Amino acid sequence: TIDNVDIYLNDKKLRDNFVFRTATPFLELAAKQEITIGIAPKNSTSVQDVYKKFPMTLQADANYVMMLNGDSPNTISLDVYNNGMQEASANTKVALLFANSTATTPTLDFMVDGTTLHRDVAYGDYTSYFAFAPTTYRFDLSDGENILKSYEARFGFWKGGSAVVYTSGNMDGAHPTFKLYVALPNGGTFPLIEVDPNQIEGRGGDIDASIVQVETHGNVVDDYLKTIIRLPRPANVRLSILNSAGQPVRNYKFGIKDKGTNSIELNTHDLTSDMYTMHWKVGREVHVQRIVVVRY
DSSP, X not given: OOSOEEEEETTEXXXXXXXXXXXXXXXXXXXXXXXXXXXXXXXXXXXXXXXXXXXXXXXXXXXXXXXXXXXXXXXXXXXXXXXXXXXXXXXXXXXXXXXXXXXXXXXXXXXXXXEEEEEEEETTOBOOOEEEOSSEEEEEEEOSSSEEEEEEEEOTTOXXXXXXXXXXXXXXXXXXXXXXXXXXXXXXXXXXXXXXXXSSTTOOSSOOGXXXXXXXXXXXXXXXXXXXXXXXXXEEEEEEEEOTTSOEEEEEEEEEEOSEEEEEEEEOTTSOSEEEEEEEEETTEEEEEEEEEOOO
């Protein structure tokens, strides 16, 4: 969000000079009556300095996560998640909630160890909690087609706990400030360690062609073509189809496919009878297959 701010609860200052990218512990607030969260410039002298008010009525015995987003008084928002957790449901797990707090990435996919866990998380939105074993993971952030950032996340120390994993800062501009942060229920926060996505064991920018399997069901097709792609890790998948004269007739962008088995079906009913060459681009590797379309 913007520079450090003061936070008011009704007419009382709740936090003085609240620092960017920090968090409070869970606080006890009045329920079943309207309260107002106010935002004022740092070092304010009274509630009269509040420039943004967020009235709300909270339910009793409920936990809420609130994220202050925005980069100016005109764009600031308080985004609320109604089903917060102060701990995991089992003491053998870690409960993680993901949040997109970056305006320059309107939607994000959150990936964990090569699997897309949450798709199209909009700016200001939260996912639901997900229970993980307390160990080390790789978190990837994707725009649906490309991996934007990758991080190492170590949660072995937080057995039985919960946490909010949130984006912060901007990816754009000459001096990007983007980071992926973790907030704990006790108010502790820390950034995750960014890693080179091409150097992470288990995935990379170059996909080894010998361990990627592209299988097309039948080389003679009419109206539909089914292809199975098996990936050792996530990869951006594209397809170009060329006719027998070498002219491109179709181009597809399938975006990032998860590790494991992916099934892709194509409608070929409007391709004329001919022999076609399919160039599957998986990561930076290209797999070539040929099909014959027969019209009777």
